[in-house]
Amino acid sequence: MISGAEIMVKCLEAEGVKVVFGYPGATICPFYDKIYESSIKHILVRQEQNAAHAASGYSRCSGLPGVCVATSGPGATNLITGIATAYADSVPMIAITGQVKTDLLGRDVFQEADITGACEPFVKHSYLVTKTEDLPRIFKEAFHIASTGRKGPVLIDIPMDIQTNKIEDFHYPETVNIIGYKPNTRGHAVQVRRAVEAIKKSRRPLIVSGGGVLSSGVKLKFQAFADKTKIPVISTMMGIGVMPSDSDMYLGMLGTHGKPVANRALHDADLVIVCGARLGDRAVASPDQMSENTTVIHIDIDPAEIGKNVKTEIPIVGDMKNVLNMLNEEIGDYVVPNQWQETVKNWRKSFYRIPPKFDGFVEPRALVAQLSSMLRSKAILVADVGQNQIWCANNFMIREGRFLTTGGMGTMGYSIPAAVGVKFARPSRDVVVVCGDGSFQMSMNELATIAGNNLAIKIIIMRNHRLGMVRELQDMNYGSRHSATILEGDPDFQKIAEAYGIDHAEANSNEEAEEIIKEMVKSDKPFILVCNVYPDTPSI
Amino acid sequence: MQYTLSVLVENHAGVLSKISGLFSRRGFNIDSLAVGVTSNPDVSRITIVANGDEYVVEQLEKQLNKVIPVIKVKCLTGGEFISRELILIKVHCAAAKRVEIIKTAEIMQAKIVDVAPGCVTVEYCECTNRINTLIDLLRPYGIREIVRTGTIAIDRGNTALSV
Ligand SMILES: Cc1ncc(C[n+]2csc(CCOP(=O)(O)OP(=O)(O)O)c2C)c(N)n1
Numbered sequence: 001m002i003s004g005a006e007i008m009v010k011c012l013e014a015e016g017v018k019v020v021f022g023y024p025g026a027t028i029c030p031f032y033d034k035i036y037e038s039s040i041k042h043i044l045v046r047q048e049q050n051a052a053h054a055a056s057g058y059s060r061c062s063g064l065p066g067v068c069v070a071t072s073g074p075g076a077t078n079l080i081t082g083i084a085t086a087y088a089d090s091v092p093m094i095a096i097t098g099q100v101k102t103d104l105l106g107r108d109v110f111q112e113a114d115i116t117g118a119c120e121p122f123v124k125h126s127y128l129v130t131k132t133e134d135l136p137r138i139f140k141e142a143f144h145i146a147s148t149g150r151k152g153p154v155l156i157d158i159p160m161d162i163q164t165n166k167i168e169d170f171h172y173p174e175t176v177n178i179i180g181y182k183p184n185t186r187g188h189a190v191q192v193r194r195a196v197e198a199i200k201k202s203r204r205p206l207i208v209s210g211g212g213v214l215s216s217g218v219k220l221k222f223q224a225f226a227d228k229t230k231i232p233v234i235s236t237m238m239g240i241g242v243m244p245s246d247s248d249m250y251l252g253m254l255g256t257h258g259k260p261v262a263n264r265a266l267h268d269a270d271l272v273i274v275c276g277a278r279l280g281d282r283a284v285a286s287p288d289q290m291s292e293n294t295t296v297i298h299i300d301i302d303p304a305e306i307g308k309n310v311k312t313e314i315p316i317v318g319d320m321k322n323v324l325n326m327l328n329e330e331i332g333d334y335v336v337p338n339q340w341q342e343t344v345k346n347w348r349k350s351f352y353r354i355p356p357k358f359d360g361f362v363e364p365r366a367l368v369a370q371l372s373s374m375l376r377s378k379a380i381l382v383a384d385v386g387q388n389q390i391w392c393a394n395n396f397m398i399r400e401g402r403f404l405t406t407g408g409m410g411t412m413g414y415s416i417p418a419a420v421g422v423k424f425a426r427p428s429r430d431v432v433v434v435c436g437d438g439s440f441q442m443s444m445n446e447l448a449t450i451a452g453n454n455l456a457i458k459i460i461i462m463r464n465h466r467l468g469m470v471r472e473l474q475d476m477n478y479g480s481r482h483s484a485t486i487l488e489g490d491p492d493f494q495k496i497a498e499a500y501g502i503d504h505a506e507a508n509s510n511e512e513a514e515e516i517i518k519e520m521v522k523s524d525k526p527f528i529l530v531c532n533v534y535p536d537t538p539s540i
Numbered sequence: 541m542q543y544t545l546s547v548l549v550e551n552h553a554g555v556l557s558k559i560s561g562l563f564s565r566r567g568f569n570i571d572s573l574a575v576g577v578t579s580n581p582d583v584s585r586i587t588i589v590a591n592g593d594e595y596v597v598e599q600l601e602k603q604l605n606k607v608i609p610v611i612k613v614k615c616l617t618g619g620e621f622i623s624r625e626l627i628l629i630k631v632h633c634a635a636a637k638r639v640e641i642i643k644t645a646e647i648m649q650a651k652i653v654d655v656a657p658g659c660v661t662v663e664y665c666e667c668t669n670r671i672n673t674l675i676d677l678l679r680p681y682g683i684r685e686i687v688r689t690g691t692i693a694i695d696r697g698n699t700a701l702s703v
């Protein structure tokens with residue numbers, strides 16, 4: 001005989017799960033009792049939302065769905081923001097929650113929350129398990145759904161008696177058969193041919209790369225395609241890192257907070273190939289950012305994204321990997337017209353501007369640019385949300401590494417817990433967090449997780465004593481009335497670091513910061529660097 | 541414009557709430573929704589009548605397709621199809637008017653299913669337009685109560701929607 005809780009652990013093992021992030025409570029205790037004796041590492045976070053963010057960071061850097069676990073009621077509801085963030089960012093994730101016993105369901109008993117109901121809009125799929133026998137099938141389906149098609153979080157809510165009940169035998173299914181779920185990954189040959197014809201006819205083609213290129217794992221082939229065809233590339237925030245920042249073909253991030261040249265390219269292009277991007281309102285805020293008669297080719301694994309935000313002439317539904325292969329073959333040795341190449345080359349010259357510095361402060365944009373070359377080439381930078389995020393998005397020079405942030409949901413507090421997950425997925429890489437003083441305080445409780453596991457995560461706090469991005473919005477649109485954007489009563493972050501036993505330093509100039517970073521990257525321990533930033537520094 | 545969609549779904553608890561939630565969340569307007577099991581007991585068929593422009597209906601179909609337990613979505617509008625609603629109308633009926641009301645029902649091929657002092661109840665199974673006509677005809681007598689199902693619909697001809 002085998003209990004539901006043992007089955008849960010065996011299912012995770014069968015899926016190759018090495019680490020889960022979670023926080024226990026009564027209704028998930030049977031599972032915790034079994035994971036205790038298993039080979040799977042459990043990382044105790046300090047708040048459930050951060051378990052989900054850690055799972056997201058893990059997932060984005062390992063290519064495997066991250067797993068987070070919480071108890072019923074408040075544990076489960078604390079997960080919601082993290083699940084919603086993963087959903088908006090299309091990150092594969094399995095969220096496991098304990099639930100009250102099946103015979104108590106619906107009676108509003110202690111720590112009962114309808115979590116499958118509450119998460120309905122934020123999950124790719126969810127299960128409320130009602131029979132222990134169903135567990136293997138449900139886990140198999142959940143991992144399959146989370147990690148195929150357009151990736152996303154799947155929630156499995158498991159009542160306590162389902163975990164304690166015993167059944168005869170454990171057998172993990174080898175295949176899934178979900179009749180209503182057959183994502184189309186192949187890409188339509190006729191559409192690809194039409195796309196290539198249109199590209200060859202165009203004079204100023206442009207690629208917009210999104211997060212879909214990264215989640216399809218086709219980054220290098222994508223780079224080769226751009227290099228071969230010389231089609232310039234701009235990216236959405238989630239697509240940053242698809243191209244190395246110093247590529248001649250790359251013109252930066254588009255959108256409200258993007259590079260002027262990227263927006264200029266989008267405006268001037270006569271054909272745009274959108275690759276795995278939904279083009280939300282932060283990317284293309286108004287239709288006049290694109291010219292009336294621009295031809296749009298949209299490649300996406302999710303048919304519902306095509307034509308949703310921008311009018312599309314040539315839709316191609318499929319996995320980037322397959323579609324790119326087809327495009328590559330069909331396009332042969334095509335190269336974009338010379339004139340367009342020249343234009344792009346000239347634009348590249350104005351790519352990086354040196355921003356003015358203020359005495360007694362760190363210039364964050366210059367520092368981020370400098371940071372890039374001080375890290376190893378495969379470094380992973382995790383940016384939080386706010387001005388700090390935009391400074392990183394536009395100035396971090398990616399080589400072979402990654403840039404992670406929540407471009408879809410923009411959840412403050414994402415960076416530190418996400419970096420925890422990243423470090424478990426890629427222990428040998430440089431993992432650096434850049435966050436604001438506001439966002440740091442949204443998840444500084446995770447310093448305990450970092451210290452407790454001695455994770456060599458380097459945290460750079462851009463301290464402007466402001467909720468800077470909102471402050472900037474107020475300066476522009478609300479007559480500089482700084483309603484609730486001045487951070488008063490903030491603690492001394494160095495003392496916070498001290499309390500957790502984490503090495504720390506503070507910088508008031510870029511030279512000082514660079515000296516500290518040089519030392520910081522050498523150590524195999526966590527580090528917190530507080531950078532004092534001039535409060536009125538703009539985002540771009 | 542009004543659209544009629546047929547949706548085949550896995551016959552599980554919670555599927556209906558996933559679908560109705562999707563409508564309200566994305567701001568789609570539904571005129572009616574009817575659910576029933578199909579010849580395959582594991583599969584239910586939902587008929588949705590919704591209002592919107594082409595963009596809305598395209599989005600609607602795509603979003604429905606993303607719901608995992610949704611097996612198939614077909615927009616019937618555009619082809620030829622038969623649609624039916626069932627309605628029960630309780631009409632105020634003085635003795636002197638009874639014959640007149642029964643005559644009206646007969647002309648429309650509706651059925652009288654209950655008679656009581658002062659009222660009759662009419663049953664009618666028809667397409668939305670004809671149902672509305674009957675209601676208009678009966679309104680002058682005084683309608684006491686109306687119960688109406690959602691529309692169900694099926695393609696004409698030799699095609700069949702199945703999994
Ligand atoms: C959870 C959450 N709450 C509120 C916001 C709105 N918001 C976006 S940026 C920002 C300010 C962030 O301040 P800070 O972390 O100090 O970064 P800065 O902009 O100063 O670099 C706020 C409040 C958000 N994105 N997420």
Ligand SMILES: [Mg+2]
Nearest residue numbers: 436437466468
């Ligand atoms: Mg700040």
